[in-house]
Amino acid sequence: MVRKTKENAELTRQAIIHAARAVFLVRGVSRTTMEHIAAEAGVTRGAIYWHFKNKIDLFHAMREQVFLPLIDRMDDTLLVEGSDSPLRNIENFLMGTIQILNESIETRQIYEIMMIKCEYVEDFSDVLQQIISNCSGITAKIALTYERARLKGELKEGLNPEQLAQDTNLFFTGLLHMWVKDASGTRFRQQAADLIRFHMQLRAK
Amino acid sequence: MVRKTKENAELTRQAIIHAARAVFLVRGVSRTTMEHIAAEAGVTRGAIYWHFKNKIDLFHAMREQVFLPLIDRMDDTLLVEGSDSPLRNIENFLMGTIQILNESIETRQIYEIMMIKCEYVEDFSDVLQQIISNCSGITAKIALTYERARLKGELKEGLNPEQLAQDTNLFFTGLLHMWVKDASGTRFRQQAADLIRFHMQLRAK
DNA sequence: ATATATACATACATCATTGTATGTAAACAA
DNA sequence: TTGTTTACATACAATGATGTATGTATATAT
Structure with a gap:
């Protein structure tokens, strides 16, 4: 055969x-x-x-299986026009990502590999650029959504949507990293939802 | 010889x-x-x-040169009794860390190695536990300082110091990661100070 | 029905890496 | 002054890993 x-x-x-x-x-x-x-x-x-072709080629194939759907979901969750609560959309996006990590072993493992089981050198170093640009793409979409929230009066006064988005992005980057590292689950995985809710309440009116 | x-x-x-x-x-x-x-x-x-003994032993020796001083500095900056602005202390601690990364090539490179040039498997996997426990130590000290800030009336009303500390810790974890990955410097390194200031303003009265 | 491309398995040549064992000259203790 | 230990350098043995070249049976196109 x-x-x-x-x-x-x-x-x-x-x-x-x-x-x-x-x-x-x-x-x-x-x-x-x-x-x-x-x-x-x-x-x-x-x-x-x-x-x-080689190990990197295989690595990229593995990575795509998780990140292409992520982009799609982000667009679906954040960029919906005429939502009555943009702030909720952001929260739902963050919650949804955590939920996927909880439910999909595949996604969880790929995140873990990319965050703490891969060295970004030589052929892998250009993946970093993709991560950075990916990241600024996410921030931009969150910023847009915060701006809509501001127009709807959902935000506390005097908050800059762009800065809010950056803060949220960094918060979530940190959360994902700790979520992945917290294999026991006791520290972060169980309270991820609470952390997200608190983060969003900080900026809600 | x-x-x-x-x-x-x-x-x-x-x-x-x-x-x-x-x-x-x-x-x-x-x-x-x-x-x-x-x-x-x-x-x-x-x-x-x-x-x-081997490569790990060498790795740990390298790591210690950066993390032992970090703990000391944290204690010096955060745990000073009778400060007139605990909120400032937290901000100064975060700013100070960034400043050290800017000034010390050695520290910067070791952070970079630990974050994106090391795979935490086998012998290296116990380093993760150290990072997690280190992290909760930092969060505890920040929480203590937020509590002091609350008593001094520096905080907005109704904010839980423990949750604030977790949010700050995740924000800073994310910032450090992006700071390190942003080798060009344009995305995060230049605006790190602004991001920290905004983050702190979010919770200041 | 035959030719050809496909989807692999097998074989080969080459180089890299590790840990340890052994050698050795100088520092240090007595 | 003479062991003895230190701080390395050198040599050795064994194994692992890569990429490619080649083999091959079958699906598929014509």
Whole structure:
């Protein structure tokens, strides 16, 4: 059984991505070898090199499975016109992200890999640029939503939407990082919702 | 020149730590070999294995040089009794940390290594626990200071010091991460001070 | 029905890395 | 002054990892 159908080949590709995630998680990206991934996926390195150019290529494929949906959801949650409570939209977006982390093992593990099991050097260093620009994209959309909240009179007086968005973005960046690092769950994972609510109350009228 | 005096040996030790920092920064911790470090330090692997058990041991030695002073400074800045503005103390602590990152190449590089050039797996995974507990220590001290601020009437009404501290801690965690990733400096490094001021104004009366 | 491209598995050559074992000259203690 | 320990350098043995080259059976196109 050497040559497979297209559907079978796609299954193999997915199996390799899943295997990579599993191995990255326990060994870290750098210490993971193609042989590790192949063994986990039940194939040989030949299969991996057929589907992916090298480890980075595989890494990017894994990353996309989580980040493309994130962008979509953000647009759906934040950029809806004519919402009666933009502030709620922001809160819902943050809550939704946490909820996804809670529900999706896949997403959770990929976040963990990207945050504490990957070294951003050499070929990986350009991922940082993507993260930064991604981040400013998020901030911009949050800022827009804060501006709408201001027009609706939801905000305390004298608060600059742009600065609010930056503060929220940094808060959430920190929360995600601590959420991921808090494997025991006692410190941050359980209270994430409370932290978000408090953060939003700070700026609500 | 084989056997050196104690002072000379200590210099060698420091040279190895410095070299490790330089190499970790460009190659990442995992991809860095003892030979790389030895070459950078102008010694052989023999010297490194004499002073350090292995790469982790060396990593911890490097880390301590930055984090022991941090704890001291935090205590000095936050836990001063009878300050007339606890809120200012918190702001000064955050500002001071950023200032140190700006001024000390060594500190900056070690933060960068720990945040985006190290994979927390296997032997390194217990560092995460240290970070978490370190973090809750910081939050506790900030909470204490917020409580003092509340007693002095510096805070807006109805704000819980503990929650404020958590929010501040997450904000600052996020800021440090973005500060480090923002190598160009344009996004976060230049406006860090403004972001901190805004964050503090959000809770000041 | 045959040719060709596909989806892998296998084999190969090369280089990198680790820990330790051993060597050694100078510092230090007695 | 003579051990003895220190502070390394050198040598060794074993293993791991990469990328590519090659093999091959089957799906698919014509």
